[in-house]
Amino acid sequence: MHYYFFSLNISYQTFLSHYNGAASNILVVTDNGLRLQLPATRFRPFLTQMGVKGRFRLTTDQNNKFLKLEVL
Template identity: 35%
Template sequence: MAKLVLNVALPAFKYKAMYAGAAKNLVASSLDGRKVQLPLSAFQSFVTHQGIYGLFEVEFDNRNKLLGVTKLR
């Protein structure tokens, strides 16, 4: 299984626009420089009034299917 660590900073107004249908995916760069596109719904449980902020670990299976997202800090 592969894991990536992402530093996500998505303000609430951008999340709201994305959630309203403007976009379905979050594009972010991992700490090691790889760019990934993930479904916004994977981060739904981490949304606050400020938006989505923090360091996240994303886990994939051998076929690069998203298994889960964990907030590190």
């Protein structure tokens, strides 16, 4: 398994454009400087009135297929 750590701070209004389909992906930069493109739908469980904010850990398998995304 591979683990990727990153912080995210997207306002509620900005995320609405992703939620409504105007933009389907979110580009994040990991703590190691790696750029990852993730489907916006993966962040819906973490959406609050403040937006999507916090530290996250992405877990992938050996082929870099998505396994889970969790807030730390």
